[in-house]
Amino acid sequence: MKKHSKNLLLAFLFLNGISCTQLNDYQQAEQTIQPDDMVRIVKEFSSDAFQGRKPFTAGEDSAINFLIREYERIGLEPVNNGSYLQKVPMVEITDSPDDKMIINLNKNTLELSYKTDFVAFSKQLVNEISLENSEIVFAGYGIVAPEYDWNDYEGIDVKGKTVVVFVNDPSFGTNQDDFFKGNAMTYYGRWTYKYEEAARQGAKGILIIHETEPAGYPWGVVLNGATIPKLYLQPEDNYMSMCAVEGWITLDAAKKLFSLAGLDFTEIKEKAKIKGFKPFLLNAQLNFSMHSIHRFASSQNVLGILPGTDRADEIIVYSSHWDHLGIGPSLNGDSIYNGAVDNGTSTAWMLEIAEAFSNLKTRPSRSILIFSPSSEEQGLLGSKYYAEHPIYPLNKTVANINNDLMLPYGRYKDIMITGYGQSELDDYLENIAPEYDRYIISDPNAHTGMYYRADHFSFAQVGVPALFARGNCDSREHGKEWAAKMEKEWLTNFYHKPTDQYDSTIWDFSGIADDAKILFRVGYELANDSIFPKWKEGSEFREKQFIN
Numbered sequence: 001m002k003k004h005s006k007n008l009l010l011a012f013l014f015l016n017g018i019s020c021t022q023l024n025d026y027q028q029a030e031q032t033i034q035p036d037d038m039v040r041i042v043k044e045f046s047s048d049a050f051q052g053r054k055p056f057t058a059g060e061d062s063a064i065n066f067l068i069r070e071y072e073r074i075g076l077e078p079v080n081n082g083s084y085l086q087k088v089p090m091v092e093i094t095d096s097p098d099d100k101m102i103i104n105l106n107k108n109t110l111e112l113s114y115k116t117d118f119v120a121f122s123k124q125l126v127n128e129i130s131l132e133n134s135e136i137v138f139a140g141y142g143i144v145a146p147e148y149d150w151n152d153y154e155g156i157d158v159k160g161k162t163v164v165v166f167v168n169d170p171s172f173g174t175n176q177d178d179f180f181k182g183n184a185m186t187y188y189g190r191w192t193y194k195y196e197e198a199a200r201q202g203a204k205g206i207l208i209i210h211e212t213e214p215a216g217y218p219w220g221v222v223l224n225g226a227t228i229p230k231l232y233l234q235p236e237d238n239y240m241s242m243c244a245v246e247g248w249i250t251l252d253a254a255k256k257l258f259s260l261a262g263l264d265f266t267e268i269k270e271k272a273k274i275k276g277f278k279p280f281l282l283n284a285q286l287n288f289s290m291h292s293i294h295r296f297a298s299s300q301n302v303l304g305i306l307p308g309t310d311r312a313d314e315i316i317v318y319s320s321h322w323d324h325l326g327i328g329p330s331l332n333g334d335s336i337y338n339g340a341v342d343n344g345t346s347t348a349w350m351l352e353i354a355e356a357f358s359n360l361k362t363r364p365s366r367s368i369l370i371f372s373p374s375s376e377e378q379g380l381l382g383s384k385y386y387a388e389h390p391i392y393p394l395n396k397t398v399a400n401i402n403n404d405l406m407l408p409y410g411r412y413k414d415i416m417i418t419g420y421g422q423s424e425l426d427d428y429l430e431n432i433a434p435e436y437d438r439y440i441i442s443d444p445n446a447h448t449g450m451y452y453r454a455d456h457f458s459f460a461q462v463g464v465p466a467l468f469a470r471g472n473c474d475s476r477e478h479g480k481e482w483a484a485k486m487e488k489e490w491l492t493n494f495y496h497k498p499t500d501q502y503d504s505t506i507w508d509f510s511g512i513a514d515d516a517k518i519l520f521r522v523g524y525e526l527a528n529d530s531i532f533p534k535w536k537e538g539s540e541f542r543e544k545q546f547i548n
């Protein structure tokens with residue numbers, strides 16, 4: 001809603017004898033959150049003119065200019081010497097691996113073929129990489145988790161060696177809720193964690209055994225991701241602290257490897273799930289090399305702030321990534337990946353929250369930072385860069401409230417928390433929910449590890465409590481079954497496809513407006529509080545908590 005029409009509305013309400021004084025400050029500010037404003041934002045932000053908003057393209061310029069205009073309209077202040085922009089230096093790596101990975105074991109040789117049996121890549125910024133007779137260690141799930149008294153690397157030195165590990169957590173498929181987090185994936189289950197831990201242990205190579213169910217996706221997804229050029233943040237150490245070779249092998253390849261090593265795969269898998277599992281050498285040596293080329297370029301994060309009053313150095317961060325996939329393979333003659341839901345709707349959600357904050361008569365004590373990260377689609381790179389190069393100190397950053405993939409299918413009774421139970425931010429939402437006629441539900445698909453796959457995770461990893469919540473499971477008008485059907489259809493027909501575009505026939509922003517109101521209120525309460533919410537007992541981020 002434009003400012004003058006808002007004033008007209010208030011004048012209208014006043015003249016008709018409806019007193020605005022009954023509404024308190026935040027309730028009045030909340031009135032500026034309007035579905036029609038969201039339509040305007042999403043329509044333009046996901047239009048063909050923005051070319052799918054891919055970093056380093058003309059689409060990036062369009063997206064950034066649009067956000068700057070919106071930030072200015074709302075009255076956000078620049079954060080970086082008069083600028084809304086934070087430069088995000090990146091490197092694009094194109095790997096050309098050998099066609100074969102050769103494993104010598106006992107008197108046998110196992111040859112694995114690129115793409116059918118394995119994929120491999122490297123973050124290290126060197127052109128030639130090789131593993132020569134690198135001893136292979138089986139390290140179970142590749143997890144070191146003190147809070148679960150679990151160490152898959154116990155008693156073995158893996159320096160210079162190559163570790164082979166399972167994907168997900170040992171609790172996957174066990175239905176034991178008191179073992180890790182049962183079927184809900186912890187961060188220890190993510191492939192990114194497996195690579196990080198292997199590097200901390202000093203391994204030279206790491207191969208994850210792919211299995212469709214615990215990975216959450218088929219081999220084809222691994223293959224697509226592995227064989228295109230990859231973007232990473234520009235590292236200070238040229239990523240020499242990471243493993244020289246990272247990769248995946250298929251389940252079949254793993255079975256062949258274990259069988260040639262004289263081991264029964266099923267037995268090994270069972271053993272790896274039992275506490276006290278010990279890693280061991282397979283008496284197998286790996287030989288492999290690859291060639292890589294590197295290209296350097298920068299993208300931009302966009303940030304604006306509404307300074308608080310007496311606790312202005314303490315920050316609440318709202319975030320929603322601006323980037324999408326650009327122009328790609330065409331589908332029915334359309335090659336523009338508009339990214340209207342991914343992540344246009346959340347961008348509208350965030351801008352409307354920002355506008356509500358700027359319409360408060362009394363500014364809250366704490367500051368509100370509005371953050372549009374770049375390159376989420378490339379591995380949460382923009383938010384990761386901010387978390388590693390924060391403009392405002394992280395120990396004064398109270399919370400992150402992020403959104404992604406908000407479905408424009410009307411109003412919901414539920415508000416679904418992905419990563420429910422992680423932090424005390426859940427309690428803020430839970431306390432407020434009845435006032436908004438909403439109920440809390442834990443993400444029913446927690447086994448896919450979604451809490452670790454959107455930008456709030458970058459904040460979680462550096463200790464800042466993060467909330468990822470939206471209406472999703474219980475449509476006010478059509479019920480639960482319909483909501484599940486619509487979500488499934490969206491994932492099948494629209495997710496990461498050129499069809500993810502604005503649709504005036506069925507889209508209804510009233511639910512996203514509801515989500516903006518309730519999450520504006522969470523931020524408002526936090527911004528007037530002096531408490532720093534904590535990670536909860538059992539959260540893998542608890543040890544990263546700042547002590548304030």
Ligand SMILES: [Zn+2]
Pocket residue numbers: 342377496
């Ligand atoms: Zn996406």
